[in-house]
Amino acid sequence: MKQSLRTPIFLAALTLLQAVLIFVVPAKSTNVQGYVDGDFFHLPDLSVNVLVSGLIALFVMLIGLVVSVLAVVKQHRKTPRWVVLAFGVAFSLQILLYLYAGKTMTFTSLMQGSLALAVPLIFGSLAGVLSERVGIVNISIDSQLLIGAFASAFAASLSQNLFVGLVAALIAGALVSWVLAVFSIKYVVDQIIVGVVLNVLIVGLTNFLFSTLLGANTVLFNMPPRFEKLPIPGLAQIPVVGPVLFNQTLIVYLMYFAVAGVWFALFKTRWGLRVRAVGEYPKAADTVGIKVYRTRYISVIIGGAIAGLGGSFFTLGQVGAFGKEMTNGAGYIALAALIFGRWNPIYAAFAALLFGFAENLQYGLAIIGSSVPSEFLLMLPYVLTVVAVAGLVGKVTGPAAAGKPYIKS
Amino acid sequence: MSETKKLDGRKIVSEIFNAPWLLTVLAVVASFIFGGILIAASNANVQASAGYFFARPGDLLAAIWNAVSGGYEAMFRGAIWNYRADNLLSQIKPITETLAFATPITLAGLGLAVAFRSGLFNIGAKGQIIFGAMLAGWVGINVDLPFWIHFPVAVLAGVAGGALFGALVGFLKATTGANEVILTIMFNYVAELTLTYVLKTPILQAPGAVNPVSAAVRDTAKFPAFSDQIRVHTGFLLMLGCVVFVWWLLNRSTLGFQFRALGHNPSAAKTAGINIGLTYVLVMAVSGALSGIAGATQVLGTEKFLTTGVAASFGFDAITVALLGRNKPWSVLAAGVLFGALRAGAVTMQANQNVPIDIVLVVQSMIVLFIAAPPLVRAMFFLPKQKGVAA
Numbered sequence: 001m002k003q004s005l006r007t008p009i010f011l012a013a014l015t016l017l018q019a020v021l022i023f024v025v026p027a028k029s030t031n032v033q034g035y036v037d038g039d040f041f042h043l044p045d046l047s048v049n050v051l052v053s054g055l056i057a058l059f060v061m062l063i064g065l066v067v068s069v070l071a072v073v074k075q076h077r078k079t080p081r082w083v084v085l086a087f088g089v090a091f092s093l094q095i096l097l098y099l100y101a102g103k104t105m106t107f108t109s110l111m112q113g114s115l116a117l118a119v120p121l122i123f124g125s126l127a128g129v130l131s132e133r134v135g136i137v138n139i140s141i142d143s144q145l146l147i148g149a150f151a152s153a154f155a156a157s158l159s160q161n162l163f164v165g166l167v168a169a170l171i172a173g174a175l176v177s178w179v180l181a182v183f184s185i186k187y188v189v190d191q192i193i194v195g196v197v198l199n200v201l202i203v204g205l206t207n208f209l210f211s212t213l214l215g216a217n218t219v220l221f222n223m224p225p226r227f228e229k230l231p232i233p234g235l236a237q238i239p240v241v242g243p244v245l246f247n248q249t250l251i252v253y254l255m256y257f258a259v260a261g262v263w264f265a266l267f268k269t270r271w272g273l274r275v276r277a278v279g280e281y282p283k284a285a286d287t288v289g290i291k292v293y294r295t296r297y298i299s300v301i302i303g304g305a306i307a308g309l310g311g312s313f314f315t316l317g318q319v320g321a322f323g324k325e326m327t328n329g330a331g332y333i334a335l336a337a338l339i340f341g342r343w344n345p346i347y348a349a350f351a352a353l354l355f356g357f358a359e360n361l362q363y364g365l366a367i368i369g370s371s372v373p374s375e376f377l378l379m380l381p382y383v384l385t386v387v388a389v390a391g392l393v394g395k396v397t398g399p400a401a402a403g404k405p406y407i408k409s
Numbered sequence: 410m411s412e413t414k415k416l417d418g419r420k421i422v423s424e425i426f427n428a429p430w431l432l433t434v435l436a437v438v439a440s441f442i443f444g445g446i447l448i449a450a451s452n453a454n455v456q457a458s459a460g461y462f463f464a465r466p467g468d469l470l471a472a473i474w475n476a477v478s479g480g481y482e483a484m485f486r487g488a489i490w491n492y493r494a495d496n497l498l499s500q501i502k503p504i505t506e507t508l509a510f511a512t513p514i515t516l517a518g519l520g521l522a523v524a525f526r527s528g529l530f531n532i533g534a535k536g537q538i539i540f541g542a543m544l545a546g547w548v549g550i551n552v553d554l555p556f557w558i559h560f561p562v563a564v565l566a567g568v569a570g571g572a573l574f575g576a577l578v579g580f581l582k583a584t585t586g587a588n589e590v591i592l593t594i595m596f597n598y599v600a601e602l603t604l605t606y607v608l609k610t611p612i613l614q615a616p617g618a619v620n621p622v623s624a625a626v627r628d629t630a631k632f633p634a635f636s637d638q639i640r641v642h643t644g645f646l647l648m649l650g651c652v653v654f655v656w657w658l659l660n661r662s663t664l665g666f667q668f669r670a671l672g673h674n675p676s677a678a679k680t681a682g683i684n685i686g687l688t689y690v691l692v693m694a695v696s697g698a699l700s701g702i703a704g705a706t707q708v709l710g711t712e713k714f715l716t717t718g719v720a721a722s723f724g725f726d727a728i729t730v731a732l733l734g735r736n737k738p739w740s741v742l743a744a745g746v747l748f749g750a751l752r753a754g755a756v757t758m759q760a761n762q763n764v765p766i767d768i769v770l771v772v773q774s775m776i777v778l779f780i781a782a783p784p785l786v787r788a789m790f791f792l793p794k795q796k797g798v799a800a
Contacts, residue, residue: 006585139590187782192530192590193732194781197774200725204770211765212451332594339591375606382595382602390587 007079008068014091015061021098022058027051028102043239050094050101057094061087099365099372110357110364111244116318118356119255120145120327123310124334125341125348126262130303131177132343133266134296135279135401136184139195140176142331143202144304147172148311150206153322154214156224156315165224165316166251166309173308174301176202181300185293188405199331207324214322226320227251251309251317258306262345275299279399282406292406307331333359336385343398355381433733435786436779437747444772445477448764452476480762487757488750498638503753509641509711511749512648513538513703513723518730518741519655520571520699526659526736527692528672533578533593534700535724536600537571541701543604544570546708546715547613549630550623559629564647564705571701572694574600579693583686589693597724605717613715623715632710644706649742651699656738658695668692700727722770726752729777748773 030053032046064087068079096105124141131138151172156165176198183194214222227249235246266272274295277285282292314326333355340355341348362377449455455476458468486493488507494500517534524531545567552559578592607613608621615624632642659665670678671688679685703723708715726748733748734741755769779786787793 183778183782187785189778189781194778196532196725196728197777197781200729200770201774201778204767204774207767208447208451208765208771211767329598332598336591336595339588373606373610375602375609379599379602382598385595386581386587386592386599389591390581390585 005072007084008065008072011061011065011068011079011084011087014087015058015065018054018058018061018091018094021094022051022054025050025054025098025101030097030100030102031104033104033106033108041239045104048097050097053097054094057090060090064090096361099361105364108240108243110360111240113360113363114353114357115244115248115252116356117359118353119252119313119317120310120330121334121337121352121355122255122259122349123313124307124331125338125352126258126345127173127177127303127307127310128335128338129266129341129343129345129348130262130275130306131180131300132338132402133279133399134275134299135282135399135404135406136181136296136300137191137195137403138177138180138300138303139192139335140180140198140202140331141307141334142327142329143199144173144176144307145311145314145327145331145334146202146206146325147176148308149314149326150209150311150322151308152312153222153224153315157221160225162225162227162316166312169308169312170305171308173311174305177300177304177307178297180304181297184405185296188407191403191405203325206322210322210324218321222321224316224320227316249317251313254309255313258309259345259349262306266345276399278406279401282401286406286408292408296406333381333385336381336388339398340385340388355384358384432783432786433780435790435792436776439779439786439789440772440775441481443775444768445481447768447771448480448762449473449476451764476762480758480764483758483761483764484751484754486754486761488754502639503757505635505639505641506753506756507746507750508645509639509749510752511746512641512645512711513707514726514730514748514752515742515745516648516651516703516706517700517723517727518734518745519651519738520575520696520703521727521731522734522736522738522741523655523659523668523699524692524696525731526672527668527688528675529579529582529689529692529696530590531575531578531593531693531696532590532728533575533596533697533724534703534727535720536593536597537574537697537700538704538707538720538723539600539604540574540697541567541571541704542708542715542719543607543613543704545701545705546623546626546719549626549709550613550715552630553627554629556629559627560631560709563626563630563709564702567701567705567709568698569701571704572698575697575700576690576694578697579690582693583689601717601720604715604719608715608717615714621717625714626709630709631713632706634710640711642706642710644710647702647706651702652738652742655699659738664691668695703727725770726773729773732777733780 027049029047029049032048064083067083068087071077071079071083124145127144128138128141148169152165152169155168156162159165180191180194180198183189184191229247229249230253231247236242238246264272266275274285274290278290278292278295278299285295286292311327315322319326334352337352337355338348340351358380359378361380362374365372365377366374449472452472454472455469458465458472462469486503488503491500491503494502517538520537521531521534545563548563548566549559552562554562574596578589578596581587581592582589605621608623613623615622632644632647634642657665659669667678667683667688668691670681670683671685671692675685678688704719707719707723712719730741730744730748733744751769751772755764755766758764758768759766
């Protein structure tokens with residue numbers, strides 16, 4: 001009972017905040033721009049008065065709050081998920097309009113930036129899903145991203161071939177996750193310890209190699225080619241979503257396939273059923289003849305390879321060169337995204353998009369010269385995660401056997 | 410007759426092989442060997458002589474020996490005893506540097522040891538150090554009081570900063586069941602960004618400064634120095650006191666018993682009448698308080714003003730120190746001094762031998778990995794497999 005009242009209380013607090021904001025923020029207009037050159041048709045700019053939209057948002061939020069309270073108090077049910085979703089969308093959109101009050105918001109570029117930041121997060125959270133679904137807690141996503149970034153830049157620079165870089169990223173990520181698997185499965189070391197230590201080991205190793213190799217001979221070791229954007233004819237011209245989703249590099253398209261593929265493999269194949277069985281109840285899985293250790297190794301290593309691929313986005317997809325600690329903690333946010341997305345690849349991908357959006361806000365706002373200190377905007381993903389694990393989601397229940405070593409007797 | 414004799418002999422050997430200290434030593438040795446490989450591989454002379462290895466193999470071996478021994482010799486000179494210096498103070502300066510690094514590392518490591526022993530995986534030493542340093546720094550810079558009041562108040566502010574930031578995690582875990590690993594990782598980022606913010610605004614930024622740095626801590630709030638030539642200060646003594654305190658807390662006090670009971674088996678602790686939620690909060694408060702002291706010793710003693718880098722890599726160092734010390738206060742102290750020496754030595758190694766300081770991170774994490782997996786170390790050094798196998 002106490003548990004289920006948390007959501008209404010949380011929603012009520014946000015509603016109150018929204019009501020206060022309506023009075024505080026001056027009633028300016030926000031200009032929303034959705035058109036990019038080359039779209040099929042010209043979408044007119046939209047001028048939104050923040051007072052009007054604020055009242056609409058407040059109205060939607062109030063309805064959501066009432067539905068939530070009714071569901072919990074009268075019917076003793078959980079707040080329906082769509083209510084929380086609608087509430088969240090109304091609130092976030094309105095906050096966005098407030099932040100841009102009196103300025104022009106180019107929606108497309110805001111979204112493009114968000115997706116760019118979300119791509120490695122999505123790859124990382126897929127790695128986490130594959131690893132945790134099979135019962136191995138993966139704190140070391142960050143190291144897998146980082147080594148992927150390093151290996152792809154290094155290999156692509158030496159060979160001047162992008163695909164060699166991608167393969168190197170896959171192998172490097174798989175290697176790191178193999179170490180995680182060996183220590184967790186064979187040596188039964190606490191998985192969180194291995195994860196934390198691996199993160200630092202890879203930071204140390206890549207920093208060391210950066211200083212001694214990449215820095216010493218940049219032209220030879222750290223000048224990889226970059227992936228060009230490949231607009232998909234037809235799809236890329238759809239207004240608003242086209243330029244965001246379908247005018248991207250190969251790595252982003254691979255990401256779409258990876259999300260769908262991991263979801264399909266986990267929930268629609270026999271292998272996925274086995275993976276989930278091992279992650280929930282390894283003893284039972286063992287009893288029916290599933291090879292627990294082998295399943296764990298395979299799933300964790302595939303996850304690491306995917307994360308390594310995600311790491312290549314930092315170098316081959318974006319910057320074009322490796323930099324020290326260039327993941328900047330993305331692996332930890334990917335971890336949060338996967339918890340936020342409840343260990344489901346598709347939800348996790350959306351959660352990662354949300355985090356990417358939150359991270360991107362600071363750049364968007366810096367351009368228009370907003371007065372909100374950038375530190376607070378940077379804090380947003382982390383605060384969001386704390387709110388998620390402590391407030392909305394509460395006691396998130398991951399795979400039952402995650403973090404517990406299985407010792408075959 | 411001869412068989413029993415033989416057995417006895419083997420028993421002694423197996424006891425030596427199974428001693429925990431041997432594995433610790435071997436783990437450290439193995440990590441240094443790995444570090445040596447990295448040093449050799451990145452050395453220009455080694456790379457050059459590897460090119461004509463088959464013509465003159467001796468050159469390669471000599472180059473490897475020079476690179477590795479040069480590197481570790483520099484590390485020794487930077488961490489323990491500089492025999493090349495001409496006066497005593499310069500000769501013993503390295504060991505004081507080691508202790509200067511060991512002070513915050515050990516303090517934060519003690520904090521984490523308390524949490525780990527209680528079954529809470531606190532990754533948040535970094536954030537707790539930062540909050541401790543921030544509050545201690547604020548009191549030390551902005552408050553005007555005589556030494557005997559100002560200094561203790563500033564240190565206590567550091568304790569409070571770390572303790573509150575830690576207790577918040579315990580509170581959230583107790584009330585919502587949120588995972589403390591995720592919470593502490595996120596709070597580390599929140600703390601870092603908060604620090605950057607206060608150092609860029611008049612809250613803590615030095616008047617007229619362009620960079621995010623604070624004004625200097627007032628003399629009345631500083632840890633008394635041993636000498637102005639060396640960086641280690643009386644915070645070191647406070648650290649030793651904390652080691653004793655944590656030993657007493659964990660092994661002799663009722664509260665410590667409750668902490669350990671929680672760590673062993675939360676359900677059993679609950680059945681025994683221990684208030685689990687409150688204990689979570691207390692564990693995290695004590696753990697955070699120790700990291701807070703670490704922050705205070707940095708800002709009030711070593712650095713004497715606040716920068717964004719106040720926590721350096723002490724947050725991670727603390728994790729490795731707690732693990733290497735197996736969460737026992739005296740062992741944590743030993744591990745803290747070892748890693749302090751690594752840090753101090755690496756500075757010299759980078760300056761003299763061009764070996765990047767990041768090698769410390771590699772050696773440190775290898776040590777922890779090896780310590781955590783004894784069978785791996787046994788296999789590497791061809792030791793008998795398990796206890797009793799040799800007998």
